[in-house]
Amino acid sequence: MTKYEAKILDIINTSQKHMTIDEIYNTLKQDEPKVVLATVYNNVNKLVSNRQVIKLSIEGQIDRYDKVTKHDHLICSVCGKISDFYFSDLTSKLEKELGGVIDGYDLRIRYVCPDCKK
Amino acid sequence: MTKYEAKILDIINTSQKHMTIDEIYNTLKQDEPKVVLATVYNNVNKLVSNRQVIKLSIEGQIDRYDKVTKHDHLICSVCGKISDFYFSDLTSKLEKELGGVIDGYDLRIRYVCPDCKK
DNA sequence: TCTCCTTTTTAGAATCATTCTAATTTTTGG
DNA sequence: CCAAAAATTAGAATGATTCTAAAAAGGAGA
Numbered sequence: 001m002t003k004y005e006a007k008i009l010d011i012i013n014t015s016q017k018h019m020t021i022d023e024i025y026n027t028l029k030q031d032e033p034k035v036v037l038a039t040v041y042n043n044v045n046k047l048v049s050n051r052q053v054i055k056l057s058i059e060g061q062i063d064r065y066d067k068v069t070k071h072d073h074l075i076c077s078v079c080g081k082i083s084d085f086y087f088s089d090l091t092s093k094l095e096k097e098l099g100g101v102i103d104g105y106d107l108r109i110r111y112v113c114p115d116c117k118k
Numbered sequence: 119m120t121k122y123e124a125k126i127l128d129i130i131n132t133s134q135k136h137m138t139i140d141e142i143y144n145t146l147k148q149d150e151p152k153v154v155l156a157t158v159y160n161n162v163n164k165l166v167s168n169r170q171v172i173k174l175s176i177e178g179q180i181d182r183y184d185k186v187t188k189h190d191h192l193i194c195s196v197c198g199k200i201s202d203f204y205f206s207d208l209t210s211k212l213e214k215e216l217g218g219v220i221d222g223y224d225l226r227i228r229y230v231c232p233d234c235k236k
Numbered sequence: 237t238c239t240c241c242t243t244t245t246t247a248g249a250a251t252c253a254t255t256c257t258a259a260t261t262t263t264t265g266g
Numbered sequence: 267c268c269a270a271a272a273a274t275t276a277g278a279a280t281g282a283t284t285c286t287a288a289a290a291a292g293g294a295g296a
Contacts, residue, residue, distance in 0.1 A: 002244065002292090021282080036246055041283065043244095057177035062282065077221045087215055094227055097205055103195045103228040109212055110221040120263090120273065139253080154275055159254065161273095180253065 005043045007031060012044075012053050018064040018082050058082065058108070072106075076113035085109060123161045125149060130162075130171050136182040136200050176200065176226070190224075194231035203227060 001009075011027050012019060019027075025040045044065055047053040056064040056073070061080060074083040087107065094102055119127075129145050130137060137145075143158045162183055165171040174182040174191070179198060192201040205225065212220055 004245080034246095038247080038284085039245055045284095055177050057175050059173050059175040059181070063177070074216075085216070087212065094205065098192075098203070098227070098229070100229065103230070105228065106224075106226045108224045109216070110223065111216070111218065112221070122274085152275095156255085156276080157274055163255095 002043070004028070004032070004035060004039055005046060008040065008043045009047055009052055012047070012065050013067045018056055018066050020062055020064055024065065056082070073108045074113070075108055075110050076116055077110045078112055078116035081113050081115075083113070120161070122146070122150070122153060122157055123164060126158065126161045127165055127170055130165070130183050131185050136174055136184050138180055138182055142183065174200070191226045192231070193226055193228050194234055195228045196230055196234035199231050199233075201231070 007028060008024060011024055015027075017023070021037070021040055021044060024044065025035070025037055028035055028040060044053065048055045048065070052068065054066040054068055056066050058064070058075060058080075064082070070089070072085045072087050074085045075081070076083075090105060090107070091102065094105060125146055126142060129142055133145075135141070139155070139158055139162060142162065143153070143155050146153055146158065162171065166173045166183070170186065172184040172186055174184050176182070176193060176198075182200070188207070190203045190205050192203045193199070194201075208223060208225070209220060212223060
């Protein structure tokens, strides 16, 4: 794991948000002013391939990156804001119905967030 | 609902696949040789806005469009193939845990498809 | 430490699905 | 039939992401 890769993983893991490439890039630049956007793409893609980071492709939005700790996502139907949601683990239920092992799942719940409800 | 809009909805609803814009465009052209790609984009986006069609944005793949009948998706981790999966409805469970109504949810299960298992 | 080979980074061009713009055509309501 | 609104068209523009080729950095062995 290279210096940049480690720092990018740390940025994603310690962030409270679901970061875009540009946000990761700007955060990293505070530490490493000489880093270039392509390097962020390279390393983030590597982290995603190695399953150390989750890529969140949400329709109508640019891609965001998330830590791998197990959780689901709430997406506001109005403003698009993404929040974390901890729902019970469905893995065994899904495997039972499917009749085979799964690699994982991605559950996104569309709702209207408290801010937009007002 | 315009002629093109109706035909595009029909193409998506009667297809056994999850179609890309280009596949929809090529299918429609068999009936309507003069139609243009932008018209397909316009009408598909309209159908998605009106919730008559589901947009499937899957990471690493171009967007696909699907009928609205309630079902979940299996995505092969190896070849990326998408299949339908009918899992029990989670809406009430999710609403109970969330403590509020939801607009819907999107459940995608990553697994290795039978073809890739061989 | 020096050399060789691999990996990573860099800069900038290229890609390509999608959106936008402005003009034209079609549809609709009175 | 006419005017206004909506839909379609052609083609340019957009913009996130990927690609390319060269430069830099890292690592293993002698």
